[in-house]
Amino acid sequence: MARESSMRVAQGAGAEPGPAIASPTDDDRVHRLLARLQRKYKGRITGELATPAAAARYAELPEAMHPKLRDALAARGLTRLYGHQRQAWDLAAAGQHLVVATPTASGKTLCYNLPVLDAVLSRRAKALYLFPTKALAQDQVAELMELNRAGGATTSAEQAPADGFGGGAALNRDTARIDGQPTGDQAASGAASSSPPAGAPAGAPVEALAGAAAGAAGAAGTLGIKAFTFDGDTPGDARKAVRTRGDIVVSNPDMLHQAILPHHTKWAQFFESLAFIVVDELHSYRGVFGSHVANVFRRLQRICQFYGVRPQFIFASATIANPAELAEQLIGAPVTGVTNSGAPRGSRHLLLWNPPVINPDLGIRASARSQSTRIARMATKAGLKNIVFARTRLMVEVITKYLKDAFDRDPRRPPRVIAYRGGYLPSERRQTERALRAGRVDTVVSTSALELGVDIGALDVAILNGYPGTIAATWQRLGRAGRRNRGSLGVLVATSDPLDQYMVRHPEFFLGASPEHARIHPDQLLILMDHVRCAAFELPFKDGDRFGGSSCAEDLHEMLSFLRDEGVLQRQGGPDGGRWYWVADSYPANAVSLRSVAEGNFVVIDIGDGKQTIIAEVDYSGAPGTLYEGAIYMVQSQPYQVERLDWTGRKAFVRKTRADYYTDAIDYTRLKILDRFDSRRLGADPAERAATLTAGEAAASVAAAHADDPAGGLTNRPVSADDTDATGASPTASRRAPPADSRRAPPAVAPAIPQKPSATDDSPAPSGAAASAPATAASEAAPEATKAAASHGEVHIVRRYPGYKKIRYYSHDNIGYGHIDLPDQEMHTSAVWWQVEPNALERSLPTREQAIEGFLGAAYALHHVAALRAMAEVRDLGRAVGDSQGRWFAVVGGDGRGQLRGPSNEPLEEPPGDRFEPTLFLYDNYPGGVGLSAPLFDDAQALVTDALGLVSGCACAHGCPACIGPILASDEQALRSPKRSALIVLRLLGGTTAAESSRASTSGAVIRA
DSSP states (O other), X not given: OTTTOEEEEOOOTTOOOOOOOOOTTSOHHHHHHHHHHHHHSTTTEEEEEEEOOBOOOEEEOOTTSOHHHHHHHHHTTOOEEEHHHHHHXXXXXXXXXXXXXXXXXXXXXXXXXXXXXXXXXXXXXXXEEEOSSHHHHHHHHHHHHHHHTTTTOOOOGGGSOOSTTOOOOOTTTTOOEXXXXXXXXXXXXXXXXXXXXXXXXXXXXXXXXXXXOSSSOOOOSSSOOOEEEOSXXXXXXXXXXXXXXXXXXXXXXXXXXXXXXXXXXXXXXXXXXXEEEEEOOXXXXXXXXXXXXXXXXXXXXXXXXXXXXXXXXXXXXXXXXXXXXXXXXXXXXXXXXXXXXXXXXXXXXXEEEOOOXXXXXXXXEOOXXXXXXXXXXXXXXXXXXXXXXXXXXXXXXXXXXXXXXHHOOOTTSOOSEEEEOTTSOHHHHHHHHHHHHTTOOSEEEESGGGTSOOOXXXXXXXXXESXXXXXXXXXXXXXXXXXXXXXXXXXXXXXXXXXHHXXXXXXXXXXXXXXXXXXXXXXXXXXXXXXXHHHHHHSOEETTOOTTGGGOOSOHHHHHHHHHHHTSEEEEOOTTOOEEXXXXXXXXXXXXXXXXXXXXXXXEEEOGGGOOEEEEEEOGGGSTTTSSTXXXXXXXXXXXXXXXXXXXXXXXXXXXXXXXXXXXXXXXXXXXXXXXXXXXEESOOHHHHHHHSOHHHHXXXXXXXXXXXXXXXXXXXXXXXXXXXXXXXXXXHHHTSOOOOTTSOOOSSOOOOOOOSSTTSXXXXXXXXXXXXXXXXXXXXXXXXXXXXXXXXXXXXXXXXXXXXXXXXXXXXXXXXXXXXXXXXXXEEEEEXXXXXXXXXXXXXXXXXXXXXXXXXXXXXXXXXXXXXXXXXXXXXXXXXXOTTSSOEEEEOTTSSEEEEOTTSOBOSSOSSXXXXXXXXEEESSTTOOSSHHHHHHTHHHHHHHHHHHHHTOOOSSOOTTTTOOOOTHHHHHTOOXXXXXXXXXXXXXXXXXXXXXXXXXXXXXXXX
């Protein structure tokens, strides 16, 4: 991507405008919007990325392809394949498991459809397609039926939607032309011939037109292939036909888990001929969900073995760093990767947008929400179809309300703005999808629910309200625009989160950084035990069996014995060894959710008008912070107030309200270490650390400590929105920095920025730390590098929700608080934690207030860089600062200061015990852990270095939401710097070594602020 893209880093006010990035072939409306944004808001655009169009790389159709399939493809104008599609065919023909991981709009669908359809036609094989959502499954059936009818299908204009979100499923799902003819909304002006027009490139891959109804589709057509969806919406009387007549069954992991595997005897005819298992959107199978699905596949392979078949797996994925590795973890067998795309690519344009600074001293910027809403309004008024991605369900509702206030004021007219997120009822989501495809909606506001490849037609603009958390997810969401080879625009609007600010301050990150690794932990004990229960229900285990073969490290016999003691299994001996039979009346799969470790979703019930109507559902983990009594819960921007919560019955009773505010829960967490698995010292060798700190640098550090400017030399004057460079730093600061080399690829995480080694580089030295000779500074700095340790182990967590804030719309004023009365949420999980030797901490931060604020700020930064390194959502990890025995914990109080609290949330003047040893925790935010903390422990040193670079690279003086979190304005006058304290803590944790300083100084990916 780096070689094929061009980028301009915005230089702020007074800079010459960069070249327009739209080309003459782009859609005029997109070009006009782009030009307007560049002209009006150039000070907010920190970087622009243009990816030019790329030509296709073709390969011939395989000679061994079934003649009927070849004829059907030819009837649709497809006489050649892309190079990666032919490679996938060859691997499938060789009997290998494979994963296709090519960019969005590269035609991955044909990579698995062609070998599957050929096998169905050649040997009456059967295939199971798995998609993570129902909408994707229904899209796939539409695609299959379109090809199935290819021999008699026409490509009339009546079949093609006229505009907007319309457009059906595509065989090469995202390719833009049929032999050079426009498709989608472009085809409305005339019919596209099935044969190539004069002068058109022969054999361009086809895009099937819309018209096939999703669901249980018939087999009328030239190929005679029967493809059916099997999901929760499939009627009971149709399920038998799906099991017995379907050549291709399109479903999702949840149905496989709860409806197919437990009733496999009803599917015997299907399993006996099963040759292919297709798993699309592989990149979404990570974390808890992926760990569950890996165990579902263990159960699936066990049943396939029972029926005497060994099906091939074909995976399709968006770009991640380890697609083959992830696929191998999911199925426990070698998988070959197909990653070199041969598809053509239309031009795409990306703007990195940093909201303007509204409080320069504190580094406070305008909200990303206001900027995203502004851009969406401009796009809608310009007649462009757009999608706004938000990171939380609450933010989806808030943005939807703001846009509806602008465009849907007349209730007599159909809505132009619509929200789409998890928690809505299935019928409502299907209705929304139909409206999107029909082009009746101008703007859709969504969570990641529409990140995946649901065909929602032709979009012009994709707006990301905040960095999604991974590079892979960012490109996946941006790829939702321009799927008809139109000119497309993506805008990434940064929030105040540290990673967002790093992204927009360093636009070259998008050019060189590789996508992240996806990780799963199939042997997580709670998840594994759930699926062993399910597997025992499906088929008896024999003595000596291994669940998952050699890929499972746990002792199956021990787990079976535990289940026997629970009374759900019974062992019976026999001549060929003992067998373990399920003897309980329960149906275990019904109680296991693939999306969480805890069970039991809450339903939201509207009790208005004397009725009780279910309007939504909320997963167990999200309920305490969402459904407390007094909470405002929103559905399609309509506010409901929670009047009563039945925690035991998992029900929340709500009533419509006209409140002009929304609510946000307050929570705190305390931890206790139960078991330490491993531990090691952090930091460089003292000699190496001393060598890094030269005498000249030490002298400069001491001089900076006594400078009049409390920011350590950074200017403290107000900075306007258009007075910043690409890093968000003032021009004074940027002039001191070497220019960034945009051609050099940065690492996948925020690299460290060269630091002044003194712990006092940002503010005056604490009392008692008088100016000393350079040699003394060097000698004191070196030994501290070995005074820190990182550990990995098991912890007990107690999370409490004491209250909530009421926040007014638009002004976002805090207008009050409310009390939450819910039981504590407790769990055991795995964690990584950092500690500093108490004497070293006291020498560097003599007051406990400074130490607490330093640890809280360091935890804030570490939490975000760890989420990036682990390819996890920030919410997948938790953070806490406290005592290792759970006797006290630290929080940011209502006054903005770090506070000590006791086990019952009572304020503490002094920590209990005679040893003050703050501990910084990052933990897996799921019961039992999901495998995130172990690799973080392995990278403990690098994480501290990344966090140090993030904080020290921020242009603020004393701390801001982009580095260590919000602080009080009074800190400026008091010369109290939480940022300085956080930097000291990170250095005590070993965040600066010779190797990291060298790497940072030569990376070229950062600009010193």
